[in-house]
Amino acid sequence: MPLSPLRVGQILRGRLGTYTVSSKVQEMVWFAKNHINEVVVVKSVYDHHRIQNERDILRHFQARSPYIRPLIDEIEDPTEPTTIVLKHLDDHLLQASIKKTLNRKEIKYVSKRVLEALSVLHENGYVHTDVKPNNIFVNYSKGESEEVRFSDVQLGDFGATYPEESEWATSGTAIGAPIWNSPEVLMETPWNTATDIWSFGTMLISLIYGGDFNIFQPQDASYDDENYRVEIVESQFRFFGPFPAKYQEIASEETLTSVLHLMHLNPPSKMTPFDTVTEREVTKEDKEFILKIMHMDWRDRPTARELLQDEWFLHE
Template sequence: MLFLDRNMDSLNITIVFATHDGEVVTLVCFALMNRLPRLQALAPGSMETSGRLQWEVSVATDKVMRLPSLTVDPTMVFAMILLTDIVDQVFVAKNWIFCVSGHPRVENERDVLKRFQPRSPYLRPLVDEIQDPAKPTTIVLKYLESDLLEASIQQPLNRKEIKHVLKCILQALSVMHEDGYVHTDVKLNNIFVNFEKKRDTMRFSDIQLGDLGGSYPQDSKWAKSGTPIGAPIWSSPEVLMETPWNTATDIWSFGAVVIGLLYGGDFNIFRPKDVRYGDEKYNLEVVKSQFRYFGPFPPKVREIFDDETVTSILYLMEVIPPEAMTPFRFVTERELIKEDKQFVLKIMQMDWRDRPTAKELLQDEWFRAE
């Protein structure tokens, strides 16, 4: 079971497991800390035992071990493995439990998944919702072994795998976009995978887009007001410039995913080199990179941007003159084959109105070519 308590600076997580002995608890805790490397353990506290089992933990024992609290950054997405089986005294992970006290993301993810998961096998599904206790809202999501960022770092995907993965993600986005919903956080580490046991033809047995806690309709107050969403290096120019956004912002993020998979590893073309995440200039440096590779903005953006945004665009044109730009279209075939480059250029349009839809991309000839 996972319990989270919010305070001003952090979230305290208390993990509760049923187990045969303390040694197994230690192994489980170690595995979780490896999966979430930013977790920092507090000073070890005394173990407490209780005579009852936690929800859905099927174990032949009457012990429940309470582990010391852990402190994490409150901006992180919180995940926990629900352990339901023991095989030779080794826990087998079955699902993820999400629970953040007083935060709307969990309830929103539940509602969005209930709406869309029956229509797409490529969205990470809601498995259950814990009713007792009713508050805070706690949901159980399907467990998948890894995500695409981790998988790509371990071994870059081949072309067949890349195209298969991208079609799955486009199908999920197409379903959401049909109803005007924006995922808002499409990125490699939000695409979850299971691995094939026999990898003769395909590396992944399951591919599912997850983390829908920030998904909202494009006519919501958040979209209309240009509320910042997602991770900056995966976000569209309109999001970073805090202008109204819609489903087309997901298409830009999808394009960044395409680039990342084609180059492999932890590559992100928009990651600033000299500014760290959290610096007040970070978003500006990301927009500069977008402008440098895929700019300039076409003059017609005056139709959709206010005067303040237009002024910002003029500033970009001043600080990044044509001779300082490094257009993606000049990437050589030694780096990226022509068909791949053209597919990327079709997607990465600075004016969101020029981007293809997810449905249109699913029909693109790039997917049919070998």
């Protein structure tokens, strides 16, 4: 049985409208057109909880923020599997950054809207778990002379969004894309809303450098290698470590052993602190903002609401 039952040309009947499947984007994701020929995004998959979970999260949260990509409709025919219809936007941030590096106004414009969306989730105890450029969807401004290319910015892909008291979070289940993950997720220790803040900071660094850059991208291991996650944590440690001594207050013996191993593999001579990055690469103001975010101990990271009130957003 295929993961997704849809096919090009198929008619889907929802509670609010009818849609014709036009093309496949990736496994589980399709483009379709509604009755007035507008493009929409359709998600459908057999035997997986992601679609139902995204539907339930959007039902609960989308009315609370214009920066969350909304659920448009739910398909009733066919009845199985669960199939949802989402708003279509022009692009996502990864592609936008590859096309042209975002300027500082665009970076702040995007950052503010992502943090607004996260604050709604976080203040209700939910963790997105997969904050990364290709889950931030954008519409382009119509005027070519605009300083900011984007008219709309919306956080999407809520298939793995869970309460911070869920078993996923409390058991330290590894979730999301490793190169955007926080140290606590990669080390499979309990995680909470602060993991999204780390991912947001990683995304911010990537947008500043532009293209498909990721500061933690492993150089010697591919995604399928068993050392892939280890290399990412080592890179995080070299840029933003070490862990503070107080980390032992919340770390298990196993985790502390891992931390000591990181320290052994990465003595001070091997560290490459992010605060030594030159202003040619990252401006002083941007670097100071990033350093407020990227703490190895999740307790030291600011909340989304605190970041929204930071002076960084006041300066151009």
